[in-house]
Amino acid sequence: DAGVTQSPTHLIKTRGQQVTLRCSPISGHKSVSWYQQVLGQGPQFIFQYYEKEERGRGNFPDRFSARQFPNYSSELNVNALLLGDSALYLCASNIWGEDDEQFFGPGTRLTVL
């Protein structure tokens, strides 16, 4: 079975631009979470969606937004990019349940120049 997939794998943008990152969860998984991992740090939680509703939001500015589609795929949008937004953006999916493991995709590496 395919794991979590993300696109694109790499992206280069300039300050002030907008970017959209995409994630397809493992088949049967209805929950998708987004994390940002800056070099040398652990991943930091951005959003979680379950059944197309936002279930959690981390401490990120309103420039960050996301949505989940009826097929449970998800998009993360970042507006007005800053140099500090350069990071690996990870998507994780899971079924939903108290002890259910989250499975991570390979990530999208965003560089803001």
Add this chain to the structure above:
Amino acid sequence: RKEVEQDPGPFNVPEGATVAFNCTYSNSASQSFFWYRQDCRKEPKLLMSVYSSGNEDGRFTAQLNRASQYISLLIRDSKLSDSATYLCVVTIYGGSQGNLIFGKGTKLSVKP
């Protein structure tokens, strides 16, 4: 104080060595605890969950001390393939309900 703190290392050990990683967390309401492994430029992958009674998976042993808010990971008989960054993770909900809180990670390098 950071929510999850780890010694960043790096830990450089020879093959066959035993190595221990420590982690502390600040939120006493934390309910679920994990160790993830992340290879260079790859995604994190669950290594093992951590239970109050302690748990073992082959060469890996995890311990949790809720009173001290302390988590540990012991790797015995280190292999070259164990070289990676080990991330300590806690959540105040079950593992599925978002908001996994990661430490910065401890880098392990196992040498021949």
